[in-house]
Amino acid sequence: MDFSITPEQQALYASMKRLAADVVAPGAAERDRDGRWDPDVWKQLAAAGVAGMPIPEEHGGSGGSIIDCCLVNEALAEGGHDGGLGLSLGAHWVIGTVPIWLHGTPEQQARWLPGLCDGSLIGSWASTEPEAGSDAAGIRTTATPDGDGWVLNGTKMFITNGPIADVCTVLALAPEGPTAFIVDTTNPGFTVGRELDKMGCRSSPTAEIVLQDCRVERDSLLGTPGEALWKIAFECFDWERTVMIAGCVGGMRATLDDAIAYAKDRKQFGKPIAHFQAVAHKLADMEINYQVVRNAVYKAAWLKENGQPHMLEASIAKALAGKLAVENALENIQIHGGYGYTRDFRAERGLRDAKLTSIGGGTTEIQKLIISRTILA
Ligand SMILES: Cc1cc2nc3c(=O)[nH]c(=O)nc-3n(C[C@H](O)[C@H](O)[C@H](O)COP(=O)(O)OP(=O)(O)OC[C@H]3O[C@@H](n4cnc5c(N)ncnc54)[C@H](O)[C@@H]3O)c2cc1C
Known part of the structure; x- marks a missing residue:
């Protein structure tokens, strides 16, 4: 190895x-x-x-x-x-x-x-809808054939980069089933709806997208009609759970480094708080969590890179990261004491940012569904 x-x-x-x-x-x-x-x-x-x-x-x-x-x-x-x-x-x-x-x-x-x-263009992907999140197959946005193209109607929810994207791959229900379309966001039928005021990851714009009689030509069709859910959307989820999730590992490292630096610097009872075993063990637990998540993420990524099956490993990585990133962010706040509860330090931002890991790209519950179905099959 x-x-x-x-x-x-x-x-x-x-x-x-x-x-x-x-x-x-x-x-x-x-x-x-x-x-x-x-x-x-x-x-x-x-x-x-x-x-x-x-x-x-x-x-x-x-x-x-x-x-x-x-x-x-x-x-x-x-x-x-x-x-x-x-x-x-x-x-x-x-x-x-x-x-x-x-x-x-x-x-x-x-x-x-x-x-x-x-980077002169920004990309986005829209599968989630107000009534179809975890149940990606439950989308209601329609793609109605019209001459040489289609007309898209529906609303998409939680679209990252929605307000700034130049192109959006939209999942819609054509007569053949879920189908992907590459939509130029200047298309008059494509509008950015409400921008969401999120708890974390706030420098990333997220919005509702409204498709109203949005006509797209034949050359917008991505892949084969009816096959977008299995062939394109699930592949996107796979990339999210192997490649995108690595950002969480870096966030965990930064959180741990902040906690170590603060624990070495902050003195109480005449010595740095890192000298108290209760604090030192928190740092040890944070290091364990970080290493466990990093190993899980890179194992899934390595399997993907080498063309080996990795659905189980990717879901394990995603579920672990969703739990342990939040656990570490909470311990970082605890180590910072009252200052950790203020906006003077970035510990609280780290917690708000980390929480998304258990929701976006398939919730922790959905990862456990995948894991349990795999081991029970
Ligand atoms: C900041 C942010 C950015 C996002 N970016 C994008 C994007 O760019 N494009 C896009 O298409 N989507 C995007 N999403 C959507 C994201 O993928 C969904 O939020 C996620 O899949 C969950 O869907 P939902 O929010 O509708 O929750 P729901 O599916 O309604 O789930 C609610 C709760 O029920 C649980 N649950 C649901 N079904 C089951 C089940 N079968 N078994 C057990 N528990 C279940 C969930 O785990 C969750 O705890 C983004 C979301 C956020 C918050």
Whole structure:
């Protein structure tokens, strides 16, 4: 067994962590407070090749492997302390761009991928609806054939990058069943509805999307009619549970480092609180949680990279991360005492950002459903 990463991957990690520390971390608290997306931060990350990380170079991407992509997500989260940035970037890559790369025709790839990879375009994915979340097959948005195209009608919910996206892959019910369409967001029938005021990941814009008589042409069809749920949406969920989840690992590392630094610095009863066994053991538990989640995430990612079955491992990684990231964020607040309960420190933001891990990309309960069905089969 080889758990090592190459010197190039170590250098990639270090440079991404530094970039995030320089570009992302400085305004993170203010963006969180204001719920503000910052296009300048995006541009600086895109200039470093981050926007097209998993996409092959022939399409304008950076040609990163699955493990490379995990490392970049992890490093940006560790250095940047901005869960929202990770969410928007992850949605752009994993569910906004990858489906067009993997299922698009050469014309669709040529139209969308260069801009998505250089960051001049922002991607998004819309499957969730007000009445269809965990039950992704329960979507009601319709795609009605109309001449040489379709007319889309319905409402999508919780769409990451909704207000800023240039392109959105929409899942709708055609006569053949769930079907994916690449929709240019300037299409007059595509409107951004209510922007959601979230508890965490607030620098990432999330909105309702309304499709009202949104006419799309034949060349918007992504993949085969009726097959989008199994072939495209489930693949998106798989990328979320292997690649996007790595951001959570970086967030956990940053949380632990903050806790260690504070425990070494803060003195009570004449010595640093890290000297009290109760505090030191909290730090030990946080390290255990971090290592367990990191190993689980990279095992699932490694299996994916090597083309091996990994649905069980990805769900285990996602369920573990959803639980242990929150546990660590809570302990970080506890170690910070009263200061941890204020907005003067980023411990409370870490908790609010970490909570999304158990909800987005399939809830913990759905991961346990997958795990239990697999072991009971
Ligand atoms: C910040 C954010 C960003 C998001 N970004 C996107 C995006 O870009 N695109 C997109 O399409 N979607 C996106 N989502 C949607 C996300 O995938 C859903 O929120 C998630 O799948 C859960 O759906 P729901 O919120 O409707 O909850 P529900 O499905 O209504 O679940 C409510 C509760 O019931 C539980 N539950 C439901 N069914 C079962 C079951 N069978 N067994 C046991 N428990 C069950 C759930 O686990 C949960 O605890 C985003 C969500 C958030 C919060």
